[in-house]
Amino acid sequence: MRFATRAFLWSFLPFTGLLAGSFWAVRTAALSAVKDALRSAVRDNQVTLAKERERSQLKNIRVLRVVVENPALKAGLQLLATERRTPDAARRTVEDQLSEICDTMGFDFLAVSSPSGNPLAGVIRQKAGFLPVKFDSLRLPERGFFSMQDQIFRVISVAIAQGQENTGTLAVGERFDLAEVAMPAVLLRGEVVIAASAPSVDNSKVEAALRKCGPQAECEVQMAGETYLSLPLDSSQAHNEEFTLRSLRSLDAAAAPVQAALRAVFLSAGLTAFLGAFAIAAFSSKSIVKPLASVVARLRESGKTGVLPEFPSGQRGVREVRELTDSFNHAAASIQEGRDQLVRAYVEFVSSLASALDARDPYTAGHSLRVSEYSCAIARAMAIPADELEIIRVGALLHDIGKIGISDAILQKPGKLTAEEEALIQQHPVIGRKILECVQGFDAYLQVVELHHENWGGGGYPRGLNGDETPRSARIVKVADAYDAMTSDRPYRRGMQHEEAVRILEKCAGTQLDPAAVQAFVRLGNIARPQASGEDPILHSLHHLSAAVRSAAVQETRV
Amino acid sequence: MNTSLVSALAALGSLTALHGADIRGTVTVERKLTPRNVTPAAGLYQRGTPVNLRADSDQNPLDYERSHVVVYLEGLQRSAPVLPVTMEQQNRRFSPDLVTIPAGSAVSFPNFDPIFHNVFSLSKPKSFDLGNYPKGQTRMVTFDKPGVVFVYCHLHPNMTGTVVVTPNEWAARVDPSGQFVLAGVPSGKYSVVAWHKSAGTFRKTIEVTAGQNSEMNFFVPLPELSDGEATTHTGH
Numbered sequence: 186m187r188f189a190t191r192a193f194l195w196s197f198l199p200f201t202g203l204l205a206g207s208f209w210a211v212r213t214a215a216l217s218a219v220k221d222a223l224r225s226a227v228r229d230n231q232v233t234l235a236k237e238r239e240r241s242q243l244k245n246i247r248v249l250r251v252v253v254e255n256p257a258l259k260a261g262l263q264l265l266a267t268e269r270r271t272p273d274a275a276r277r278t279v280e281d282q283l284s285e286i287c288d289t290m291g292f293d294f295l296a297v298s299s300p301s302g303n304p305l306a307g308v309i310r311q312k313a314g315f316l317p318v319k320f321d322s323l324r325l326p327e328r329g330f331f332s333m334q335d336q337i338f339r340v341i342s343v344a345i346a347q348g349q350e351n352t353g354t355l356a357v358g359e360r361f362d363l364a365e366v367a368m369p370a371v372l373l374r375g376e377v378v379i380a381a382s383a384p385s386v387d388n389s390k391v392e393a394a395l396r397k398c399g400p401q402a403e404c405e406v407q408m409a410g411e412t413y414l415s416l417p418l419d420s421s422q423a424h425n426e427e428f429t430l431r432s433l434r435s436l437d438a439a440a441a442p443v444q445a446a447l448r449a450v451f452l453s454a455g456l457t458a459f460l461g462a463f464a465i466a467a468f469s470s471k472s473i474v475k476p477l478a479s480v481v482a483r484l485r486e487s488g489k490t491g492v493l494p495e496f497p498s499g500q501r502g503v504r505e506v507r508e509l510t511d512s513f514n515h516a517a518a519s520i521q522e523g524r525d526q527l528v529r530a531y532v533e534f535v536s537s538l539a540s541a542l543d544a545r546d547p548y549t550a551g552h553s554l555r556v557s558e559y560s561c562a563i564a565r566a567m568a569i570p571a572d573e574l575e576i577i578r579v580g581a582l583l584h585d586i587g588k589i590g591i592s593d594a595i596l597q598k599p600g601k602l603t604a605e606e607e608a609l610i611q612q613h614p615v616i617g618r619k620i621l622e623c624v625q626g627f628d629a630y631l632q633v634v635e636l637h638h639e640n641w642g643g644g645g646y647p648r649g650l651n652g653d654e655t656p657r658s659a660r661i662v663k664v665a666d667a668y669d670a671m672t673s674d675r676p677y678r679r680g681m682q683h684e685e686a687v688r689i690l691e692k693c694a695g696t697q698l699d700p701a702a703v704q705a706f707v708r709l710g711n712i713a714r715p716q717a718s719g720e721d722p723i724l725h726s727l728h729h730l731s732a733a734v735r736s737a738a739v740q741e742t743r744v
Numbered sequence: 745m746n747t748s749l750v751s752a753l754a755a756l757g758s759l760t761a762l763h764g765a766d767i768r769g770t771v772t773v774e775r776k777l778t779p780r781n782v783t784p785a786a787g788l789y790q791r792g793t794p795v796n797l798r799a800d801s802d803q804n805p806l807d808y809e810r811s812h813v814v815v816y817l818e819g820l821q822r823s824a825p826v827l828p829v830t831m832e833q834q835n836r837r838f839s840p841d842l843v844t845i846p847a848g849s850a851v852s853f854p855n856f857d858p859i860f861h862n863v864f865s866l867s868k869p870k871s872f873d874l875g876n877y878p879k880g881q882t883r884m885v886t887f888d889k890p891g892v893v894f895v896y897c898h899l900h901p902n903m904t905g906t907v908v909v910t911p912n913e914w915a916a917r918v919d920p921s922g923q924f925v926l927a928g929v930p931s932g933k934y935s936v937v938a939w940h941k942s943a944g945t946f947r948k949t950i951e952v953t954a955g956q957n958s959e960m961n962f963f964v965p966l967p968e969l970s971d972g973e974a975t976t977h978t979g980h
Contacts, residue, residue: 254901254902255901256864256896256897256898256899256900256901257866257898259896259901259904260864260865260866260894260896261866263866263867263894263904264866264867264868264894267867267868267892267894268868275866278866300779346902347901347902347904348837348902348903348904349778349780350778350779350780350904351779351780352779
């Protein structure tokens with residue numbers, strides 16, 4: 186797993202989890218608060234309505250108190266009580282009185298009862314007018330509901346008094362319509378729903394749900410997946426008939442708009458927070474990783490190139506990363522130094538080898554060193570970058586290393602070489618390359634060693650490259666090599682003068698030699714010609730060494 | 745007035761002692777019989793309004809009940825002398841609120857209030873309506889048939905009075921202590937009836953022998969739940 190991914194996940198996931206958790210908690214709390222508020226609102230509403238109804242009943246009772254102060258009614262009631270055996274006339278009298286009151290007051294039902302509660306006479310409003318009521322065994326509640334002729338009436342009663350004597354009760358009823366109740370409600374007879382204005386739930390379900398409620402208790406019931414609040418509004422019990430009027434209001438339906446609004450708010454806020462969390466996590470993980478990432482990137486690059494990077498040291502940046510890069514720089518510097526030393530040792534070793542090679546023949550003594558110097562001079566004149574110049578310097582020093590593999594007989598043969606010998610001589614760049622290939626860190630010099638006999642115009646060896654196909658370093662070394670070969674003494678001739686050699690160089694420019702390199706060399710003038718090679722103490726000792734080696738070899742061959 | 749009536753009857757009884765015997769007795773009432781109207785509508789209580797209940801009258805409630813029991817004799821049809829009986833209208837009440845008269849007698853209803861009254865009755869033995877009349881005037885009503893006649897005032901719904909029309913002159917309103925005397929009852933077999941508006945009628949048969957006073961006690965209980973209607977109780 187990448188560090189950035191890890192940092193992102195560790196910041197994003199807990200963040201998102203916390204957000205989701207807190208949103209969920211807030212939403213739950215808000216919903217329950219809304220439900221509580223609704224519940225109490227519904228309850229207050231019902232209490233208010235109940236008080237209002239109480240007040241209106243009180244008013245009705247006051248009116249009824251006036252209504253019952255009717256001497257004819259009282260006299261009729263007494264008559265009815267007295268003449269129990271032949272009551273028809275008396276009852277008619279009373280019924281007549283009741284009809285009149287009903288008509289005047291607009292009641293639907295009016296009845297008088299004896300003090301002990303037996304109904305004596307009553308009238309009911311019908312389309313045709315007021316009809317007498319046959320009570321049979323019916324008893325009326327003092328207040329509340331009763332059913333008669335398949336209709337539900339709601340009654341209130343007042344006592345009929347004469348002086349201090351209670352002579353009976355007047356019950357006033359109106360047909361009950363559930364629509365008059367200002368809220369969803371159900372009317373139950375016993376446990377059976379006989380009217381419901383409430384929800385779109387089956388009556389049987391309502392009955393089953395309300396059975397669990399106490400008769401006069403507020404309760405919450407679950408029906409069809411919704412929560413309903415039910416409060417007793419009114420009840421009455423008479424003649425084995427118990428009526429209960431209960432409100433039945435769905436809290437969920439009431440809470441639905443609020444719930445929807447909450448859901449919308451939380452959804453948008455949640456989405457925003459999620460995106461915010463994502464962005465913040467992405468940014469912060471990137472920011473955390475950034476200093477390390479640049480280090481890692483450079484290291485990865487160095488893995489490809491093999492060049493150890495150096496990190497800028499300073500007081501800026503993350504301290505740990507800084508310490509890391511500093512220690513890396515330190516380590517890299519040590520490695521570089523070691524590697525440089527190693528390379529230098531190799532170079533020195535190899536150049537010693539080359540010098541030793543040169544020293545095999547007094548005529549070519551110092552050749553490699555001179556070629557290297559000439560090449561550097563040309564390169565400087567051509568304004569070649571320092572690192573390439575270094576390659577040229579070392580490459581030129583090593584350019585004839587392959588001649589180790591060529592026998593002295595051929596190398597030092599005076600006169601013309603046979604074609605066979607020529608072919609052997611021409612192997613030396615490839616041999617040189619093969620020798621140096623085995624040495625780590627010498628890759629850069631291989632081209633100079635291998636290709637310093639390629640011609641600008643083609644036809645060189647070993648590959649026969651053309652013009653630019655030969656690297657510039659090799660082309661420069663070729664010019665320097667040619668010059669030194671021409672100006673050096675040979676057993677069979679004297680070395681040319683500088684001017685002559687330059688003329689020949691210029692003649693060969695464009696065919697064998699790179700014109701630019703030749704031009705640069707020519708511009709240098711004669712300053713390139715170093716002192717006599719024999720003056721160099723190293724070369725001098727190498728000459729001795731070489732001579733000793735050669736004589737030993739000669740003696741060995743003789744033996 | 746009650747006591748004077750009782751003493752008058754007692755005097756009458758002593759006059760007729762030669763012809764018969766006295767029936768004395770005690771009416772026992774243990775509980776209030778009249779449904780008392782003290783309860784306003786429930787709404788008033790629920791609303792929390794203070795309700796002033798009427799103070800109990802000074803009179804012992806059982807005295808009231810006993811004094812509203814009438815005892816009379818059935819089984820003797822005899823034209824009785826007309827007695828001067830008056831039921832006044834005073835302070836918006838009938839006073840006395842209960843009178844007993846033998847059939848054929850008349851009751852005078854004088855108005856002593858400075859306002860109009862209109863006495864009427866719907867009762868079967870005698871229904872009448874005396875119309876409005878002011879203070880100082882009176883109207884007479886003759887009650888020919890025995891029975892209980894409730895009288896009201898059309899103008900004042902709270903006024904109510906009772907006229908008990910008995911078949912003969914042997915009738916008595918029980919005194920507050922529960923005592924009654926039917927004096928000088930001729931020999932014979934009769935029913936003695938005790939009547940109370942709420943409790944109904946209670947009958948007992950008696951055989952009266954000349955010169956032998958007898959005692960007859962009544963227990964007047966609460967009306968059975970069948971109603972305030974005149975229940976008939978019989979017994980010895």
